[in-house]
Amino acid sequence: MGGASGPSAAPLLGKTEGDGVTIDGRTRLAGVIGWPVDHSRSPMLHNHWCRVHQVNGAYVPLPVKPGQLEMALKGLAAAGFRGVNVTIPHKEEAFRLCDELTETARRAGAANTLRFVEGRVIGDCTDGTGFCDNLLAHGVRLEGRALILGAGGAARAVAAALQDRGCEVFISNRTASRAEALVQALGAGTVLDWTDWPSRLGEMNLLVNATSLGMGGRDDTAWSSLLQKGQEGLSVADIVYTPRQTPLLKAAQERGFRTVDGLGMLICQARAGFQEWFGVLPEADEASFDILAQDLARHGLS
Template identity: 55%
Template sequence: MRLLTGSARLAGVIGWPVAHSRSPRIHSTWLNRHGIDGAYVPLPVAPENFTNVVRALAQAGFAGANVTIPHKEAAFAVCDKVDETAHRAGAVNTLVFTPQGIEGRNTDGYGFVANLRAHGVNPAAGPVLILGAGGAARAIAAALQDEGAAVTICNRSPERAETLAAALPPARVLPWEQRAAALGDYALLVNTTSLGMVHNPPLKMPLEKAAPGLAVADIVYAPLQTALLAEAEARGVKAVEGLGMLLHQAVPGFAAWFGVMPQVDEELYRIVAA
C-alpha cells in the first residue's frame, strides 16, 4: 500500500460539480504504477469561490490542478502566465503552480491529436469537419490547424460557428443542414457537441456520403460507443472513441506535477472505463 509522507506532491481537479470526473482514477492509477509520493483529489468549487481557491491551493503547496466545467474561462483569467496552446484554445484546463506564479495550459487539443494517432489516424490526412463551436471545438480546431489540417466549423448556431472561425483563420464555416451532404469533402469528422452523450439526444449524422478513408471521432465518452461511432463501424469507417482523448490530455499535467511522463495503455483504459 502506498502511504503519503509530509513531502507528498498534491494536485487535483476543480469543477462544479466534480464527483463525475474520471480524472482522479487516471492520476491515481499512474501514481500507484510509479510509486510516487503524491495524491490527486477532486475539488468541488463553486464559481464564486474559484479564484480564491486556486490562489489558496498554490499557497498551500499544491503542484497544480486540472480545471473542468464551468471554470475553464475563469482559469484563463486567474493565470499569471498562459502558454500558446491556451491562447489558441481560448481556455485553460491545466494549472501549474510555480515559484513565478500560476501557469495556464490547455491540453485538450494535445489529447485529441494523440488519441487520433493511437488509433492510426493521421491528423493531417485531409480536410476536417468539426461539429460544434464550444471550448472543446476551439481547442481541437487549433490543434488540427497546427498539424496542418484545413478546418471547417459546423454548428447548430451559425453565429457561434462564425465567431469561432474568425478566431482561428483560415477556418471555414458550413451550415448545419449541409453537414451530411458535404461529408464527401472531408477526411475526418469530429463531434464536439453534447449530442449523443448520456441523457442527451443522439447526433443525427448520416454517413452515406462519406469519402473513402473517412475517420470519425467523437469526444463523448459516456457512453463509450455513441450512435455516431456505431454507425461508423457498421459502415467500415474508422471510429475513434472519446475516452482516449480524456486519457491522453491528462499526460502533460501529470508530467508537470509529478515529474514522470506516464503512459496511456490498455490497463489504464480498462480501469477508467470500468
Template identity: 45%
Template sequence: MTGTTAFIKAAVIGHPVAHSKSPLIHNHWINQYRLAGHYDAIDIPPDQLANGIEGLISEGYAGFNFTIPHKERACDLCDELDEAARLIGAVNTMQIKEGRRIGMNTDAFGFITNIKTARPGFIFTGCTALVLGAGGAARAVIQGLLEEGVAKILLTNRTREKAEMLATVPQIEIFDWEDRHDRLGEADLLINTTSLGMSGQPVLDLRLALLPKRALVTDIVYAPLHTDLLKKAETQGNQTVTGIGMLLHQARPAFQAWFGVMPDVTPALEKLILGTADPAL
C-alpha cells in the first residue's frame, strides 16, 4: 500500500492526555501503511476546548479523537453527528470534511468488532446480555448490543439511577447491584464495563456459580489483560474475550476517516500496546 503525498495531522485531545494509547496506535499505522502524517496528543482543559479545536483546525488538522473529559462536550462542537454519536451522546472522533466538523462515535463498533473477531461463532441476535456498569463506556456497549439485535439487556450499576438513565428502550431491564450474582443464570453474554478489576482498582466481586457454561464473558478493562473476572470464567469453562481489541478496533474507523485506509489490527500492534498498557485509557 502506498501513501498519499499530503501530510495529514490528527490528534487525541484530553485533559490529562499523556496516558492515551491512541498516538501509539495511529503512528504505528501511519508507519505500517507508509503514509505522510503524524498523530499527536494534545492537552486542552475543558474551558478552552472550543477555542483549542478552532486553532488546531486552522493549523490544518484532519481531525481528532476525544478522551476524558471531552467526549460529551465535543457533541456541541460538531456541525453534524453520525447516528452512533447521536444515540450514545458522546463523540470520540471528529473528522474535518470540507470545513465541516463531523462527529462520530466508534466505541460501539470497537466493542462489537472485538467480540466478532475473537469469537466469530457467537450469535448476538436474540441473546440476553448482562451488563455490569453504567458509565461512559457502558453507553457505547449498550448501543452496540442493541444494533446487533440482542433480545434483552439486564443492566446493573452500583448507582442505580445512572443505570435507569440508560434504560431508554424496552429491551433494557434494570436490576439492583446486590442481585448481580443471582441474575447470572439468565445471561448468554456477560460484560464488565465497570472499572473494577483494573490495575489499582478493587477486583469485581462476582460469584459465577450460576453463570451458564454457554455464556461468553468479556471485560472491557484490558490492564491487566486477563482480569480476575476472565480468569474465574475460564476456570469455570466459559469462553472469554479480553478488552484490548475494543481499544484497537475503535481506532480503525477514525484512522480511515482521516487517512483513507481502513487499518488492520495485527498481533504486532496488540503486543506494542500491551507492552505499554496503562490502567487508564
C-alpha cells in the first residue's frame, strides 16, 4: 500500500494498490476454492489477465475445508463475488449444490466454474474442453483408446470430453465402484481393475492421470514398471502441474512417449471463467504460459 503522509495527502478510501492492481469498491471479485488451495496458480493467471486487459478485478485463493462448501458459496455470493473456480476436493459437491447447470457440466457430472447471479449458483465444467484444447496444442490426435486413471470430478470431465470427440474411454480407479459409477453416468466406457490396467496399456493411444498422484512431486508410484506395456505412439498426459514434470511424465519420457503436462490445461480451462466474471476472453498465449512456468521454476516445481 502506498501514498504520501500528512494533511495534504489524498486518502485512499477503500483502495489498495500494488503490483499494478487497484482494488476499490467497484472491483469485480472471483477466486478459487480448494482444500488445500496453496498449490493453485489460478490467482497468478487471472490477476495477470486483469492487468493485461486493464480490468478492475481481483482473483483470490479461498481455502475451504470439506463440509463447508455450501456455507462458503452462500457467503461469497452475499459478499458480492462474481463467481469462483472449484478444485480438489469440492468439484462433485459443487455440482450438487448448483441451482442451475450447463449441459457440459451435466455431461461431466462435475462443476469447476461457478457464477453467482441474483443469489443463484450457475455451474459449468471447463476442465474437459481445457484438457482437450491443451492436447491438440501439443499435437496429440484425439482418437482411438484413452485410459483415464481416477474417477473424481476432473476425471469425469476429461472422460466426457474425450468421448464427445470420438475416443473409446477406459476408466481405472483404486475404488472400483467409483469407476463403475462414472461409466454408468457417461453411458459408455469400460472399467479396468486398478491392478490390471498396466497389462492393457499396449492397447491404448492415450494415458491420462486424473488423480492427485504425483502432486507436489510425491514419487510414491512405480510408474516406470507400470508403463512397460506401453507401445510406440502412446501419449501420456497428467492434469497435475505442480510440478510440471511429474514422476509419471518423467517415466514416460524415459520410455520415449509423447508427454503433455497440466499447465496448458490450467490456462485453457480458465479462459471461459475469466470471460464470465471479468467480461474479457483472454488468449492462452505464450505470455500467460511463461508467467506460470517461471513461477513454478522459482519454487523448484518445473
